[in-house]
Amino acid sequence: MASVENDDGTVKYGIVGVGMMGREHLINLYHLRSQNVGVVAIADPHVPSQQLAVELAQSFGWHLEVFSGHRELLDSGLCDVVVVSSPNMTHYRILMDIISHPKPHHVLVEKPLCTTVADCKKVVDAARRRTDMLVQVGLEYRYMPPVAKLIEVVRGGAVGQVKMVAIREHRFPFLVKVDNWNRFNANTGGTLVEKCCHFFDLMKLFAGANPVRVMASGAIDVNHKDEVYDGKVPDIIDNAYVIVEFDNGSRGMLDLCMFAEGSKNEQEISVVGDIGKGEAFVPESLVRFGTRVAGRDGVQTLKAEDRRIKYDGLHHGSSYLEHLTFLSAVRAKGEKAPAVDLQDGLISVAIGVAAQLSIEKGQFVTIQEVMDEHYG
Incomplete structure (x- = not known):
């Protein structure tokens, strides 16, 4: 599995969906900055959500590239890791697009994995073919x-x-x-x-x-x-x-x-x-x-x-620990499985x-x- 760390050692994140939970991920990642991570891009078709995320990032001293769609974010090549925190019914299409993209992106996807068992199974099957990617499901409880x-x-x-x-x-x-x-x-x-x-x-x-x-x-x-x-x-x-x-x-x-x-x-x-x-x-x-x-x-x-x-955030610190665990698996370059995998998400x-x-x-x-x- 290829290294995700850039020349300066940072791991660059993109967030797809910056509503309430997406902005929560942004804040968690800011509190993980000592781990040498940064959010560099967001994608969301909802302009008020984009604006709130940009203002939040500016207060952290971070500059965000803003995209209205996830495909543009993926094509930008800016991100090593993508957090998917868009509405549930969009997860399937977004995950399939990430998994089929030429550039490997590690993924943390909010629960539920998808809204139907059929869609979950298709994501599980597609991800099996991408040994250069990690996908963790956000079951942070x-x-x-x-x-x-x-x-x-x-x-x-x-x-x-x-x-x-x-x-x-x-x-x-x-x-x-x-x-x-x-x-x-x-x-x-x-x-x-x-x-x-x-x-x-x-x-x-x-x-x-x-x-x-x-x-x-x-x-x-x-x-x-x-x-x-x-x-x-x-x-x-x-x-x-x-x-x-x-x-x-x-x-x-x-x-x-x-x-x-x-x-x-x-x-x-x-x-x-x-x-x-x-x-x-x-x-x-x-x-x-x-x-x-x-x-x-x-x-x-x-x-x-x-x-x-x-x-602590909205979930008593569990989202912070989830990110910490996920980052550890990403940096292990394939030596460590995601703590909560796609099969867990499916079941x-x-x-x-x-x-x-x-x-x-x-x-x-x-x-x-x-x-x-x-x-x-």
Whole structure:
């Protein structure tokens, strides 16, 4: 794999899509400047977003080349690495264009990888032929300090063989995005793909197994019901329960509510094994774990911190750590695989798609059905 470092040792980044999340990536990369990185170009057809990104970069002393489309950015030859943080429904086309471009660009693509399993699979297949590129998927919840600590606790054997993973996300409604693209399933893949691929990724990680089938119940009960865009009412669900069964017999459960602003924690994660239990709380940043033998009095509580974080941002420092990890893989010149690869991205989307279908059909949906696209 060719070196990405320029004569002065810098790694040059381009960002495709500089809405809220794209600008968040810009700020994270600025806080990584001691690692000899810089953002040199952006691409976005939305002029107000371009302007906000340029102003931000100017405040950092960075000059950006501005393009309205990603192809122009790629053709410029300015970038070694591309961050894709455009709306979900654009990921497939952009990724395929990056992968087929003569110049190799390493890629960090925001979740979800794509909005459909079919598109994810095409990206996975195309990327296999580009051994000169790394592609990492932005499932950064793995890096939130309390979640990372819980992963460490579970992998260290403190809870034994994992049997149950329960994740609760009780939060605020979806934010307003450019042209309200995130109000419709056709653009997002559905709430359980758009938002919850993070949690399905964590379930698979904790279970240490592959998902087999999914059962879900969800609805639009409170949010967005009085909104109308171009004559259409939003169709994204705002609450759901999802059960995921894995091939080693373990089970995962997601409890999602997006009208629960009155919550102390936005995420609560519980992992129970045959000998103990571990929990993580975000944003309290606490981790608790104990064993069946020691009981309630033996439960330990610790504050999870990561001193490497120089910018907390919108996701409690996890995006900063994600960039740090990705940069390390890029600089390893093929010696190190991306921490969250395309297969992880595909499976997290497949579980979300199965969950959305399960709500529609009122029955279990197998991952095989979704992967084979044998559903009507």
